[in-house]
Amino acid sequence: MTDIVVKTVEELKDAPAEFREAVSKLVISHAINELYGAQVFDEPAIAYAPTPYAKWLTCRVAMEEYGHHVRFKQLGVQIGIPGERMVPGTGKKPLSIFEFPLKTWEEFVAIKLLADLAEILQVEDLLHCTFHPLRNLARATMPEERFHAQFGEDFSAELVKTPDGKARLQAAVDEYYPYLPSFFGGSKSKNNEIFRKWKIKQRTNDEMRQDFVIRATEVAGKYGLTLPEIRQAA
């Protein structure tokens, strides 16, 4: 009974209540986190960027992150979620990483290198989502998320050219990385169980977290960076 495919927003009205609620939770979560990311990291980073080239590239990244928020919010409105539930400060607790305001360019590069990798994993998991409007949105978002992670790699490559730059980037990685694994949610998440039951998402939080750690270790290693020990998931 759980093998359903919902191809349009209109069809969602006839889907089981649990399916509809699960889709709403995911859309709200993505809409809020994209906006938090743009407000807390991307937009402030423009001031820290070291050259006009980096500043305008960061402008573009910030716009795309705001754009992701807008796309998820538009989908949310289409499926009947009130707009005010898809902006920060309306009840949903922010991820812990958003409670630490950006202070340096190196922190931003570390966030793009690693936090956007975590975002890629989240979006990847929606690429086969049984609610096709959300699947299609994930597919539209993915190239931009990959570009943001590449941004992190490109500027990491620049920073590690000098011992001082590498040390500052490593310090930023040490500060932010420990907060990232909790991005994937708890090991015994009831929500995740429901997402997988309806094939809205494909993997457990722990599977995604494990994959993230492997991929983050690999990408950090490319630039001679190491990852600190991580906290247990909430």
Place this chain on the structure above:
Amino acid sequence: MNRIVALPRKLLDVLRAEVRAASWFAALGEPLTEGDRGDAMAYLAALGFDVLEIGLARDWPDAERLLKAPDWAPAWWDREEALRLTLLAEAEARYPERALWSSLTELTIETGDLVHGKAATAATRMGKAAAASIHVAAGAASQAVYQLALARLAGQPASPFESKFRLYAAGRWPLGVIDSRLILF
């Protein structure tokens, strides 16, 4: 005391039409015209710079080299940013904050998609552009539209963001003040 009024949709619609009609990145590397020089001088004067020379970037690698120079002078960027913050405060005092932010976000996102394609076309036509430079160009152009929207919403017609936009509308990309010269691409 300021009175909060509804966001002027017509003003934003007019700006959207100007954005769609602009010749984004169509004249990169071309010889400067009198019109280009006039808009460039107007931009500098409105930003508070004494008369500076106008320079020309020849191609994408030249523009990339100038934009990546670690010893760039940030005065022009800082002046633009200070003005942006002033204009933002003025606009926020006039209009409902959420409506203002939503409109600016929508405008900037729409512009971003348009100018990204235009920058990609220009880069393909001229060749030798780094892939990331297309994103840089789109970021710069979208920022210019955002700045112009703020200036108009704040009721500041003499803002440097008017002449800056005219340069973009004429197919140019103002790269900033480098070595006492305003460089146009």
